Amino acid sequence: MTFGKDFDPDSEYIGGTEPIPLETAVKQEYINLFKEERNALWKRLVWLNMNVFLLTKLEQFPFEVFFLSYEMNFWNVTVAGLQYSSVMIACSIWCDEDSRVLTITGFANEIRDKYINDSYREEFIRRISCYQDFETIECTQKKLIKLRNNVYAHFNRDWHIAYSDSEIEQRRIQLRDLQQTCRFVNRMFDAICFDAFFSKLPLSYQLSSSQSGDTSREADVDSIFKSLLRGNHVLNMPEQQKEFWPYYRANLDEKKISLFNEYRRWLGLSEA
Numbered sequence: 001m002t003f004g005k006d007f008d009p010d011s012e013y014i015g016g017t018e019p020i021p022l023e024t025a026v027k028q029e030y031i032n033l034f035k036e037e038r039n040a041l042w043k044r045l046v047w048l049n050m051n052v053f054l055l056t057k058l059e060q061f062p063f064e065v066f067f068l069s070y071e072m073n074f075w076n077v078t079v080a081g082l083q084y085s086s087v088m089i090a091c092s093i094w095c096d097e098d099s100r101v102l103t104i105t106g107f108a109n110e111i112r113d114k115y116i117n118d119s120y121r122e123e124f125i126r127r128i129s130c131y132q133d134f135e136t137i138e139c140t141q142k143k144l145i146k147l148r149n150n151v152y153a154h155f156n157r158d159w160h161i162a163y164s165d166s167e168i169e170q171r172r173i174q175l176r177d178l179q180q181t182c183r184f185v186n187r188m189f190d191a192i193c194f195d196a197f198f199s200k201l202p203l204s205y206q207l208s209s210s211q212s213g214d215t216s217r218e219a220d221v222d223s224i225f226k227s228l229l230r231g232n233h234v235l236n237m238p239e240q241q242k243e244f245w246p247y248y249r250a251n252l253d254e255k256k257i258s259l260f261n262e263y264r265r266w267l268g269l270s271e272a
Contacts, residue, residue, distance in 0.1 A: 007049075007052050007179060007182075009052075009053075010200055021194065021195050026111070027116070030114070045198075048181075053205055055178065057222070059175050066263075087148055088152060141181075144173075238272035
């Protein structure tokens with residue numbers, strides 16, 4: 001069940017109608033090394049995209065309808081952990097400028113300068129540069145670097161002691177920032193994979209109902225939500241606490257009432 005749009009990184013695959021053939025484009029002496037580096041980056045990309053897939057699910061779930069603030073500790077920590085992991089992975093495979101590390105852009109430059117045969121170099125350069133919105137993505141990259149250096153990897157005194165409300169907002173990672181980051185690094189990865197396609201999500205998420213249209217399958221996170229709601233005192237209040245339900249309902253706006261009933265229908269309950 002999905003009451004919003006899932007994050008679907010594979011829907012933006014840019015393989016095109018004329019992919020560059022790997023076995024002829026890359027010099028034979030570098031093919032094995034190319035595949036090893038590509039596969040290492042791919043594993044990190046799947047991890048990053050899975051984090052953002054889950055964060056999107058968590059942001060769409062109406063916790064404020066079914067849970068009180070003191071019941072949110074676990075979910076707040078879960079979201080914070082996924083954000084932390086996402087920023088650190090994104091920085092490691094995209095923002096890091098250390099020559100010893102393996103990044104998407106560094107790998108692309110190495111292919112361009114060293115791995116690729118001369119006859120394919122111009123097309124490869126066009127392929128990795130034609131879709132990039134540098135101005136927008138550079139802003140996101142700078143934000144990730146600042147968060148990594150001042151919040152996640154290091155505890156910058158000035159960032160945490162002396163700050164204004166507007167600075168707090170600027171220093172908070174937004175889901176849209178992480179989604180944009182995924183789209184950029186995914187497209188860059190697709191461009192350097194030549195004629196191969198690599199999914200950016202685990203198979204179980206690819207096959208979930210929201211991704212494939214198969215209503216018999218659910219992502220594990222959706223199953224967790226369903227399990228939580230079956231015993232939720234708010235969702236079951238119309239039946240189990242009939243005397244309190246009119247008062248609780250009076251504090252819900254129309255949007256929340258609509259969500260409330262959608263989730264009741266999902267569990268086979270009547271509207272309240």
